Ligand code: NAP
């Protein structure tokens with residue numbers, strides 16, 4: 001009997017063709033609806049390999065249902081949706097898809113920064129709703145990006161790719177990271193600063209961390225109070241790194257100037273969420289890595305990891321407990 005694999009979302013046929021030769025592949029057949037928890041629980045009982053998305057919470061109780069499971073391959077670089085410690089304790093490998101999405105996510109992050117700083121969404125709405133009657137001196141004025149200071153919190157793969165883009169805009173670069181990045185400091189002219197100082201001096205604060213117990217709510221009321229009134233906060237990492245209630249208050253009271261958010265504490269963010277009522281927030285539905293080419297590369301890499309793990313090899317992107325890479 002072929003080993004059973006479950007894929008939690010419909011993937012293009014060319015991606016899973018190779019798998020079907022050697023494995024009994026079952027797949028949730030909808031593209032835009034996540035697999036219901038009870039279906040996943042049932043499937044877990046039989047599977048040796050699971051390919052999942054960041055929309056599935058692979059927690060301890062789900063892992064416990066999977067007596068034959070050898071590997072969980074996440075189609076994302078972030079793996080905060082998986083209880084890696086519980087999986088590892090049971091000898092189950094966890095993999096992610098780093099690298100292939102770095103440039104695409106950095107592009108989107110810089111795009112979101114520009115859209116927020118220069119009020120692009122508001123401006124389009126102004127035009128389309130018929131409010132544009134004349135050109136006027138201070139109409140829809142925003143913040144300059146060129147020459148401003150960008151503070152990057154988390155100078156990993158995407159943080160570094162973002163810094164490279166910022167250099168092209170003649171921005172001054174500072175960063176905070178748990179480990180110093182001496183090579184990048186030299187190559188990019190980026191300066192290390194403690195978190196508090198970074199928040200005080202940056203015109204743009206970009207969060208590029210993984211969500212872990214250490215980074216959860218790393219940006220809360222206290223940290224927002226340190227930021228400039230003219231500052232823009234950009235988060236394309238994970239919603240749980242920022243305390244959204246504190247962010248709402250800071251934006252509403254104009255303690256900071258604006259925020260650009262691709263990620264939220266709850267996804268999808270409820271449409272009646274207070275943050276969505278503010279004019280100085282630009283929101284996107286978690287599309288950081290959403291280019292056609294990159295999503296296909298992520299799916300391909302997740303499949304490669306799955307096959308390597310099931311063949312008894314160490315998969316190329318094995319997530320090691322207590323390391324966020
Ligand atoms: P990465 O290369 O692992 O970079 C993460 C960086 O954060 C590393 O430099 C790491 O430091 C640092 N870090 C980790 N914990 C920290 C802490 N407690 N304090 C300070 N610094 C800490 O990851 P990446 O590929 O750049 O991705 C970053 C995150 O972006 C992912 O985890 C994911 O959640 C998010 N993401 C979102 C999208 C989207 O669609 N919006 C797309 C891709 C990724 P060390 O070097 O010391 O480990």
Ligand code: GLV
Pocket residue numbers: 054075076077078079101288289
């Ligand atoms: C997307 O958010 C990812 O972590 O790949």
